[in-house]
Amino acid sequence: MRMHRAQPSLYVALDFPDRAAAENLVAQLDPADCGLKVGKELFTRAGPELVRSLVDRGFAVFLDLKFHDIPHTVAQACRAASDLGVSLVNVHASGGRAMLAAARAAIPPGTDAPALIAVTVLTSMTEADLVDIGVNRPLADQVSALARLSCEAGLDGVVCSAWEATAMRSVFVQPDPVIVTPGIRPAGSALDDQSRVMTPEEAIQAGATSIVVGRPITRAQDPASVAHEIARSIR
Template sequence: MLTENTDPRIIIALDFPDADSALSFVKPLDPALCRLKVGFELFVAAGPALVEALQARGFQVFLDLKFHDIPNTVASACRAAAALGVWMINVHAGGGQRMMEAAREALEGGVDRPLLIAVTVLTSMDDAELGACGIGRGVDAQARFLARLTQESGLDGVVCSAREAAALREDLGAAFLKVTPGIRPRGSEAGDQKRIVTPADALRDGATHLVIGRPITRAQDPATVLADIHGELAAVMEA
């Protein structure tokens, strides 16, 4: 089980189609070395029961459902997610300040309140795709703009590319969480991620938590890969 002194920086993205696959995968993993991310596909397939099963095994869960709706609906969704006892939940910063503030207020006063963060720009997007959506800023500028809005709304941090982490640390401080997908150990395939960074470089640049999926979940020996990445991060933190 996790102790109060344990703060794993690695979040493994459980991109599996069903509960059995996810639970089988996590059996050899050490909860002291990682947290787990449950996203749309898995949550729709397996529901709250899977979250409870993962937590019963000692893992803290990031429920990655990226709520984005009118303020009242998002607030209600955040309360429901918090009732599951998860470690972290998220919303889309593009929903605006009023929506983010409603989400934050919905969690206030709760026991063991989950961390609340917001997605800035998806790491699968580049400047051209943002432009095609009618957004004139480039990826970096848009991410910094939305990150500032997130902090002003009172949230705990953002989901962002590790390539933006250094700028956001300068803009918003080291304590503001920067949860970074698109992390690929050296030699890994990029997949559908366009803005990728190695684990050690991400940590040096200011990322607080690293979301890693396929390089671990599709490895022949996931526990060994996880331990190797953890060792790499420990070396950076001790340097």
């Protein structure tokens, strides 16, 4: 039985500097093909009113703010996100057990509730980056440890590289886990600032339930066609 809102298989990252640019792209997209991911830059500039308007247009919205703070603050932020009507909320697993538990308590599981997932290790990071911040275990081990902590706290899944999606399936064994993979690039696309990537089809085959695609869609001459083709290819 699903204990959170249904998730689209494709989220388009609205990584734009202002609301007008984001809405220009959104006007070309079909909610039947994709959901929309709103991150820190756009949310800081456009605020909750933009999120509400996207929800009102019928889009599933992934509010990608990666909450990471003391437990009470994260709980209040998660509750506020849920009140916006979004479909997906995330927190940083590295915030620790108490913070994850507070987030879970703020968004009780339910068919009308947004899914609550944790960020393990950012897809732009390498093992050398982990060493720089004092994490000396292999990257895959760090991802798995944070995923287990998130699962024990009752979260619905994780954000992770597609390269870790299969391993996440062995951690989140509930009937309807949420395994979200950014860093997805269709064959032939530029890697940009991502270092651990897969194609959409490879990511789904590896165990992802939703993929996040940004620039290959948002910078395309015909974003709607690209989004539709990606959605078709992974259905």
